[in-house]
Amino acid sequence: MLPLSGERINAKGIISEKLDSVDTLRGSSTLKRGFAHMQKNGVVMDVTNVEQALIAQEAGAVSVMVLDKLPSEVRKAGGVARTASIKIIEEIMDSVTIPVMAKCRIGHVNEALVLQETDVDMIDESEVLTPADELRHIWKWDLTTPVVNGARSLAEALRRIEEGASMIRTKGEPGTGNVAEAITHIKKVNDELRTIKSIYDSGDNQDLVRMAREFKVSYDIVEQTAKLGRLPVVNFAAGGIATPADAAYLMSLGCDGIFVGSGIFSADDAQERANAIVLATTFWNESDKVKEAQKMIDERQSIPGLDVKTLDLRMQDRGGSA
């Protein structure tokens, strides 16, 4: 079982009001990581308005992620991308029963606090928006609301978890409709997990210390992760997912679930595609069902993909060195 308690004193959460004459605890690591556990084997869909959020819920999404613009639009628009309008987030929260997440800029503590105050269910400290602080991500242990972070490698993932991330997703390359980078990232994380697991199994503590130094994280988290043989928090795939087959492939690589950004609502058959991607994610290991799902979409309606090599803006590099 994945560790839920977190390692830090302040991960124990805050004692809030007494109810039924017993103390109740909010914002504990168990509650924050536990929320991510409830999302497993599900699809989180990027939405920009109530209409899209309702389509997502109807399709069986486990959550919606509210943005001002879909990642593909952010890419076209240029300029500075910030957190979405609070009014739109609130309208969506009043319209759907599934959890509502929203993105804040990397390192922008007060955008995160605003989203926490808005009562969103999870905050995505996201490279899709323009970073506010490339060197320091948000210290997430202090928030009551759980936070998900992107990562391209095991080192990046563990650094975010040490800062208090309750969930990790691969970065991929957002807004491209090109799943190649997401596949590269999840395979890299898996390879690195295998490496540290084999070091752990061989009992070579010195080599684990070396890995910790290379990853720029503590020895403890490397040892804990190596022992588990997987990330110590729920791990989703994201970035460039456009079709049911994309979703099924990422699930087969061991992801706990997926985020779909522009792939659904930049396509011309959004409703059908939303249904199809959820089906393919749930039944990823039943090839007849994935085929059925793939048949529900029309490739001519897919988001036109972008070759990652020719991009001027590589969102995945944002905050990556910190």
Added chain:
Amino acid sequence: MSLTLGVLSIQGDVLENVLAVKAAIDALGIDGTVTSVKTPDEISKVDGLVIPGGESTTIGRLSVANGALKILKEKIDQGMPVLGICAGMILLSKTAQDKVVGNIDQPLLDILDIKLERNSFGRQRESFESDISLNSIGIPSFNGVFIRAPAISDVGSDVEVLSKFNEKIVAIKKNNIIGVAFHPELTSDISLHKYFVNLTNTLKN
């Protein structure tokens, strides 16, 4: 006879429940196994089933899509023991209302006569841990982990209330069916899973 337990693995907190049921089987020293089940064929083979936490709308819609919901209802109506956790308890109910959105049209098993409110304690920021008790089934103290939890305001005459928190009903039992609003699988306390495995064992033999 060997006991076969299942955890519905459409969506949600499946692995933690598999591990908790396995620990319960071992602690009780019962001859039994636990597997995750998804297809109607797999569901048809189990003696008892945990419906885990997750998103009830997702689990409901996808159980309709693969035909799981139909066989689940048949088996539970015929007396198969079931432990519904959070979303699982929502699925067992006849109707579900949301605290903010109101009436919701979502696929349900339509079995338990309870008045249930989804997200009853609020959104994720209001999720909480607190000690609760389930005295009538011999669990005086339990760390209740409530995550965007539902609660029940009223139950039909054939439904037994196992636990209340802050005037809201958070655990119920009706013959072969147990429903809880909190997540026992997110704690290291396996007493509720043990109670469920024992119930399944008693009803089978």
